[in-house]
Amino acid sequence: MEVRVGVRVEGVVQGVGFRPFVHGLATGLGLSGLVGNDAGGVFIEVEGAPDEVGRFLDGLRTRPPRLAVVERVTTRELAADGRGGFTIVGSDASGERRALVSFDSATCDDCLREMRDPRDRRHGYAFTNCTNCGPRFTIVKDVPYDRPNTTMAGFAMCGPCAAEYEDPGDRRFHAQPVCCPSCGPSLTLRPATGDPLAGAQAMLADGAVLAVKGLGGYHLAARAADDGAVAALRARKHREDKPFAVMVPDLAAARVLCELSEAEEALLTGPRRPIVLARRRPEADLADAVAPGNRDVGVMLPYTPLHHLLVTEPLVLTSGNVSDEPIAHRDDEALSRLGGIADGFLLHDRAIHTRTDDSVVRVFGGRTLPVRRSRGYTPEPVPIAAGRPVLACGAELKNTFCLTRDGRAFVSHHIGDLENHETLRAFEEGIEHFRRLFDIAPELIAYDPHPEYLSTKYALDQDLPSAAVQHHHAHIASCLADNGVDGPVIGVAFDGTGYGTDGTLWGGEFLVADLRDFQRAGHLQPVPLPGGAAAIREPWRMAAAYGVPDDLPVAQRPGWSTVAAMARSRVNAPLTSSMGRLFDAVAAVLGVRDRVNYEGQAAIELEQHADPTERGAYPVSLDGTSEFTVAGGDLLDAVVADMKAGVPVPAIAARFHNAVAALIVTAASRIRTGTGLGTVALSGGVFQNMLLLERAVSGLTGEGFEVLTHHRVPPNDGGISLGQAAVATARG
Ligand SMILES: [Zn+2]
Ligand SMILES: [Zn+2]
Structure with a gap:
């Protein structure tokens, strides 16, 4: 007996080759019926023997196309009509707009093969794509996801491209950005010199800084082995120390620069193609100015056809902006803003609708630890509890926002530091x-x-009901939502600064938290922040705030006595319990860094100085009963004593890290005794410190705790919007 079943598939199922896949699956099983797109996803009707229909449904869930994410498959019985044949029906744009746009995906192997085949009509073409790869989120202007709603609208398909687009058996069936050299976007080089690609490569070989229009914005490129070119890029960009990322032609070249684990290689070669922070080989041929004073380097593989054609040796590829401005993504703005930095421009005429920076990740414990979640991840939703639709506005630095609906949290691309008009817009x-x-x-x-x-x-x-979510509660809630856990848990939120419920600046917080609420179980003892924001830019001020002895080298710098007095009198010196600032104070005392050029620099360099083989630690004790405090000053005293005893800086830096890790274990154990909670969530920007994270996780698991860390959104303020959304949803 024949049955007919109506099927609805929800998730990322449009613009990813889902209908041809359904067509092939159904006809392969001898089923008849139809498939189409609507604003809710994909609808299907299949008719045939019950066993074959069952196999069809299995195949939908287990073998979807490369970029598809099947979130939900629902079925209903229909009356068999015995008509035979399987058809792909037209799109229906009515109804609700629930279909999800895919993330921008790295060029697939089939497209690469065509680009490298001299007989193929897309040989050497910089905009080759198909349903399995290419631009998506960065070019979409509206839904439904159809070519007229993308920045490809102005390019009319030629005959051969239109034929591919219309053929259900073709890899480019309904690939909205489909194009070729005769109908699609093209490259131009300024100043013009014949073939744009060859000209661009010649400029790079000559040591030039080249602005390259990419997928989500402009990059600035220079040969990574060329000291002069990289130093020039750094000087012109006014970026003094922050590491640059390097794009290498292929995995073999990445292995020459870095020691890579299996998980790191999988991230480098996967469809998302983030920048992966990996351990740099000491002998790697990189200019000193690429990542000064850093044992790691950010490396990525080509993710667009243009990259594959352009990158024949390691290139620094950094955001096309000046200092802290957002990355340039419109041609006019790029030409004016980057004119003083770039010696030339490699441009193309496909507009970028949404500015999207490269994502940055690490691997921790074999899993992804995001540092910046943007291109290649956005707009893929993070699952959260269902509830009223929420807009969460995020924090100030590394801002993202988040919108929720029907159990999905759409965390935005990286917006940046909300400190100027451009980022606010x-x-x-x-x-x-x-x-x-x-x-x-x-x-x-x-x-x-x-x-x-x-x-x-x-x-x-x-004009909406609003819900305030305390900064560190949002960090812990973000970690809970990231792991699909409701809590309550012991939350350790360590970061630079967040606004506390008592009006002081928090940042070294031990919480008992669930998604709805939190209690402050303990914290670092507050110290003055002399000069407010100035103390964040100048870590030596934190050494003064902690009252280290006047005979240390750090105390010999100009302004010390004024700042020390400011700290003592508490004038222009708000109180902070920040763990980030304690790291700053230690870095300043050790002479590692007394002034920063980017957020977190002192702590990052302190970690780089630490000797990972050192196992010693300084003693820490907790005082107080209901809300304990930890004396950060005790740690500084121990650092100073070791310094005066002539202990080398790498050993002191490591002992300090070990002490903070031990402090986490001690505090969590105290909270467990009082509450019976056995799970610890680690969040906040300080947990981008891999030495601290590794020591804390191993210490906690050694004491029988379950430990939650971040995998989907960053532990830094880029993850705050998800936490805010999770809390607002839980409160209802
Ligand atoms: Zn492809
Ligand atoms: Zn064409």
Whole structure:
């Protein structure tokens, strides 16, 4: 007996070759019926023997196309009509806009083969793509995801491309950005010199800095082995120390630069293609200015056809911006803003709709630990509890926002530091874009209670019920949502600064938290932040705040006595319990760094100095009963004593890291005794410190704790919006 079943497939199922896949699967099993797209995803009707229909449903779930994410398959029985044949029906744009746009995906092997085949009509073509790869999120302007709603709208398909687009048996069936040299985008080089690609490569070989229009924005490129070119790039970009990422032609070249684990290689070669921070080989041929004073280097593989054609040796490929401005993504803005940096421009005429930076990840314990979640990940949703639609506005630095609907949290691309007009505009436009793209009308707005954050001001300007979510609670909730856990847990939130419920600046926090609420179980003893924001830029001020002895080298610098007095009198010196600032103080005392050029620099360099073989640690003790405090000053005293005893800096830096890890274990054990909780969530920017993270996780697991770390969103403030959304959802 024949049966007919109606099937609905939800998730990332449009623009990823799902209908041809369904067509092939059904006809291969001898089933008849139809498949089509609508705004809710893919709808299917299949008819045939019950066993074959069962196999069909299995295949849908277990063998979807490369870029598809099948979130839900629902079925209903229909009356068999015995008509035979299997057809792909037209799109239906009515109804709800629930279909999900895929992330931008690295060029697939089939497309690469065509580009390298001299007989193929796409030989050497820099915009080759298909349903399994290519631009998506960065070019989509509206839904449904169809060519007229992308920045490919202006390119009319030629006959051969249209034939591929219309053929259900073709790899490019309904690939919206499909194109070829005769109908698609093309490259230009300024100044012009014949073939743009050859000209660009010649400029790079000559030591030039080249601006290259990419997928989510402009990059600045220079030969990574060329000291002069990389130093020039650094000077012109006003980026003094922050490491540059390097794009290498292939995995073999990555292995020459870095020691890579299996997990790191899988990330490098996968469809998302983030920058992977990996251990640099000492003998790697990289200019000193690529990643000064860093044992690691950020490396990535080509992810667009243009990269594959352009990159024949390691190139520094860094965001096309000046210092802290957002990455340039429009041609006019790139030409004016990057004109003083780049010697030339490699341009193309496919517009970038949404500015999207490269993602940055590490591998920790064999799993992804995101540092910046953007291109290749956005807009893939993170699953959370269902509830009212929420807009979460994120924090100030490394801002992302997040919109939720039907159990999905759409965490935005990296917006950047909300400190200037450009990033604020990207934030506001991004929210509007996501609302349209995912058809979300938020009923609740979540924000950080810090009164000075632009994201907070934005939230309070909206005509919506609002929910304030304390910064460190948001960090822990972010880690819980990241792991699909509700809590309660012991939350350890260590970062630079966040606004506390008592009006002081928190950042060395031990919480008992679930998604709904939290209690402060303990924290680092507050110290003054002399000069406020100035103390964040100048770590030596934190050494003064901790009152280290006046005979240390750090105390000999100009301004010391003034700042020390400021700290003692508490004038212009708000209190902070920040763990990041304790790292700053130690870095300054050890002479590692007394002034920073980017957020977290002193702590990063302190970690780089630490000797990983050193197992010693300084003693730490907790005082207080209901809300314990930890004396950070004791740790500094121990650091100073070792320094005066002539202990080498790498050993002291390591002992300090080990002490902070031991402190986490001691504090968690105290909280476990009082509450019976056995799970610890680690979040906040300080946990980007791999030495601390590794020591803390091994210490905690050694004491029988279950430990939650981040895998989907960063532990830094880029993950705050997800945490805010999770808390607002739990509160309802
Ligand atoms: Zn492809
Ligand atoms: Zn064409």
